[in-house]
Amino acid sequence: MCAVLITGGAGYIGSHVNKLLSSQGVETVVFDSLVTGHADFLQWGEFVAGDLLDPAALDRAFAGPPIHAVLHFASFIAVGESVADPNKYYRNNVAATLNLLDAMVRHHVSGLVFSSSASVYGEPEQELLDEEHPMRPLSPYARSKAMVEQMLEDYHRAHGLASCRLRYFNAAGADPDGLLGERHEPETHLIPLVLQTALGLRPHISLYGTDYPTPDGTCIRDYIHVHDLAHAHALALDWLEQGETRAFNLGNGNGYSVREVVETARKVTGRDIPAEEAPRRDGDSPVLVASSARARAELGWAPGFGDLETIIRSAWDWHRKDCRN
Ligand SMILES: NC(=O)c1ccc[n+]([C@@H]2O[C@H](COP(=O)([O-])OP(=O)(O)OC[C@H]3O[C@@H](n4cnc5c(N)ncnc54)[C@H](O)[C@@H]3O)[C@@H](O)[C@H]2O)c1
Incomplete structure (x- = not known):
């Protein structure tokens, strides 16, 4: 039987996808x-320890059960750190991915x-972003x-490598089973x-920018439950069979401001959450909300956790448990 390879499967999103698949x-x-x-997130499937920057370690990952597709989560993810240390990000996110693509070509894996x-997308030109928005x-x-x-577009052209490029908006929430x-x-x-x-692990939450052109002055974002992201990956594996390469937004299409997130968290937790106003940060857009019409139409995807309170409640159940461990 064929298997899928999950890079970064010990991280937040990759582990949820591993569990679902x-x-x-x-x-x-x-x-x-x-x-x-x-x-402790490695609870399903086989585990191969190794770094994407090491081609020999990658060959070990392809040496087990035949792999029919790869789900590639492994990367560094902190925007601010990437500004301070770009080498770290281009090496781990770009050069390491090049190693992975070459290993896929070597091992005849085409999705x-x-x-x-x-x-x-950067600074948005419109409130509801679709995939045609300039990058x-x-x-x-x-x-x-x-x-x-x-x-990925170039590898599709040169090697016929199919790819589904999922543009997540703000991933949030936790496994409904609490694992x-x-x-x-x-x-x-x-x-x-x-x-x-x-x-009580932090003294306060900072509200970076309270003078944006939004109803309450704070930035608005689209929060997407990690379980809904996981479902999109399962559907994407089927979509790859078409042999194409394409980008898909994944978001709920609902925007919530930073103040609304804090207020909803106060309601869910029943706790006081001190908030302090702080200056804007460079590079923060006032509003980022997804149109996921393409993912709905072509992947057959629909989010099941559209409501912010449900998303925060699942995250709260996890954080309360995790901070005791
Ligand atoms: N969390 C979000 O809101 C969000 C939003 C948009 C996109 N993403 C993307 O989703 C992916 C997963 O994000 P996450 O929040 O689960 O991150 P994470 O840090 O929890 O997981 C990343 C995993 O990749 C592994 N890894 C990193 N570099 C590696 C390397 N060179 N070789 C082998 N393993 C390596 C890490 O050990 C970790 O297990 C990332 O590519 C991230 O850029 C995340």
Whole structure:
């Protein structure tokens, strides 16, 4: 039987996808260096320890059960760090992906699902972003994602490598069974930071920019539950059979402001969450909300957790448990 290879399967999103695919009877092989991943997230499938920068380690990953497609999550993810240390990001996100693509060509594997990001769009020209919006990435992290998307188009042309480029908006929430959740070190995402504040692990949450042209002055983002992202990956594996390369946005199409996130977290947790106003950060767009019409029409995908309160509640259940371990 054929298997799928999951790079970065010990991380937040990759581990949720591994769990879902395994529950659907798909054989999985996780390839991860654990540089930011977690051994306790490795609960399904086979594990091959290794770094994408090491071609010999990659060959080991393809040496087990025959691989029919790759899901590529492994990368560094902190936008601010990428500005301070671009080499780290171009090496790990671009050069390492080149190694992976060459290993796929060597091992005759012709389909890849790639974790891209809404950050490839940069400053939005319209409120609801579709895939035709120009890509003007604002940071080395975002540029690394745009570069890999370009590489995938070139590998499709040259080697017939099919790829599904999934542009996630803000991933959030946790496994409904409570086995997995978001654990980044350092944490840079709003919902975990707010919940860590609710747990007393941080003194306050900073509201970066309160004078944006939005109803309450704070930035608006589209939060997508990690379980819905996982479903999109399962559908993307089927879509790859067409042999094409294409980008798809994955978001709910609902925008929530930073103040709304904090307010909803106060309601869900029943705790005081001190918030402090802070200056705007460079590169933050006022509003980023997805049109996922293409994913709905072509992948047959529909999010099941559209409501912010449900997303935050699942994250809260996880963070409360995780901080006790
Ligand atoms: N979290 C979000 O909101 C979000 C939004 C848009 C896109 N993404 C993308 O989704 C993907 C997964 O994000 P995440 O939040 O799960 O990140 P994560 O840090 O939790 O997981 C990344 C995993 O990749 C592994 N890894 C990194 N470099 C590696 C290498 N060179 N070789 C082998 N393993 C390596 C890490 O050990 C880790 O397990 C990333 O590509 C990220 O850019 C995430």
